[in-house]
Amino acid sequence: RKEVEQDPGPFNVPEGATVAFNCTYSNSASQSFFWYRQDCRKEPKLLMSVYSSGNEDGRFTAQLNRASQYISLLIRDSKLSDSATYLCVVTDTGRRALTFGSGTRLQVQP
Amino acid sequence: SAVISQKPSRDICQRGTSLTIQCQVDSQVTMMFWYRQQPGQSLTLIATANQGSEATYESGFVIDKFPISRPNLTFSTLTVSNMSPEDSSIYLCSVDLGTRDEQYFGPGTRLTVT
Numbered sequence: 273r274k275e276v277e278q279d280p281g282p283f284n285v286p287e288g289a290t291v292a293f294n295c296t297y298s299n300s301a302s303q304s305f306f307w308y309r310q311d312c313r314k315e316p317k318l319l320m321s322v323y324s325s326g327n328e329d330g331r332f333t334a335q336l337n338r339a340s341q342y343i344s345l346l347i348r349d350s351k352l353s354d355s356a357t358y359l360c361v362v363t364d365t366g367r368r369a370l371t372f373g374s375g376t377r378l379q380v381q382p
Numbered sequence: 383s384a385v386i387s388q389k390p391s392r393d394i395c396q397r398g399t400s401l402t403i404q405c406q407v408d409s410q411v412t413m414m415f416w417y418r419q420q421p422g423q424s425l426t427l428i429a430t431a432n433q434g435s436e437a438t439y440e441s442g443f444v445i446d447k448f449p450i451s452r453p454n455l456t457f458s459t460l461t462v463s464n465m466s467p468e469d470s471s472i473y474l475c476s477v478d479l480g481t482r483d484e485q486y487f488g489p490g491t492r493l494t495v496t
Contacts, residue, residue, distance in 0.1 A: 304483035315474055315487040316425065318383075359424060363483050368413055369440075370476075370485055372424040 273298055276373035278360050284379045289350045293376045295343040295360030302362040302371075305336055307345045310357045310375065319345075319358070350380045384409050384477055386488035394494045395465055402461045403491045405475035410455035413478040415485065416448070420471045428473075431458040465495045 278295045285291050297305075305322035320327065322334040322343055333346040343360055360373035385408040395401050405414065414431040429437040429450055437450035452458045462469050472492050476485040 306484070315490050318484055318486065321482055321484060368478050368483055369415055369427045369430055370417075370425070371427075374424045 274374070275299055275371050276360055276362055278373040278376050280374055280376060282377040282379050284381060285350055286381055287350055287352060289380075290346065290348050291350055291378060292347075293345045293358055293360070293378075295345075295373055297341050297343070297360075297362045297371075299362070299364060299371075300341065301364050302341075304363045305343050306361040306363075306370075307332075307334055307343075308359040308361055308372075310359055312356075316359055316372075347378075350378075352380050352382060354378060355380045383486050384411065384479060386475065386477060386486060388475060388488040388491050390491060391489065392492040392494075394496060397466050397495055399465055400461055400463045401465065401493060402459050403473055403475075403493075405458045405460070405488055407456045407477050409479075411477040411479060412455070413480075414452065414458045415476045415478070416450060416458070416460045417474045417476060417487075418471045419474065419490070425474065428460070431460075431475075462493065465493075467495045469493065470495045 276297050307319040308316040309319045310316045322336045326335040331348045335344045357375040357377045359375045387406045389404045416428040417425040419425045427440050428443045429439040431452040433452045449461045472490045474490045475488045
């Protein structure tokens with residue numbers, strides 16, 4: 273079983289749609305959680321950290337359920353520029369190295 | 383965040399040769415990491431580059447194949463030794479700025495081995 277699992281997609285959605293990505297992780301010792309965005313042929317860029325209380329940044333909302341070991345990302349009012357691969361990432365207490373999911377590809381269409 | 387540069391940005395190398403990739407950060411950082419992204423795959427950690435001591439390698443990666451240097455708090459190198467076509471990947475360095483475990487990545491080095 274992979275440590276971090278994501279639906280690979282692709283998710284093809286029209287502009288303005290709301291889309292949700294899910295992620296599960298297997299290591300209960302995981303301490304920090306993130307969503308990264310990776311554009312084609314570019315490095316991953318931190319989109320947002322994910323906190324137990326949930327957090328929102330503009331059109332993006334992330335939630336964490338530690339009991340279910342489940343992380344989600346919601347994108348509202350999708351833009352063409354949101355087209356990218358979204359990577360679910362976790363790290364262990366003290367280790368600091370990141371474990372990546374395989375990524376979910378999003379294609380927003382006009 | 384931090385400004386991270388990598389050199390070279392890309393290279394095409396012959397099998398059996400070695401390539402050294404450089405990673406430079408614009409501020410002092412305690413923790414630097416090296417990742418590999420094989421074609422169509424996500425990122426896999428190769429090793430943690432420790433300043434003043436030997437790197438810590440992940441399972442499946444060994445020092446003889448991927449020697450790492452970390453001479454100071456702003457610079458690290460990764461060497462891919464005795465290359466084969468299976469080493470064709472993007473190699474990325476990252477830094478942890480010590481804030482909530484967040485890491486920032488360099489632009490990557492795209493390596494093709496023929």
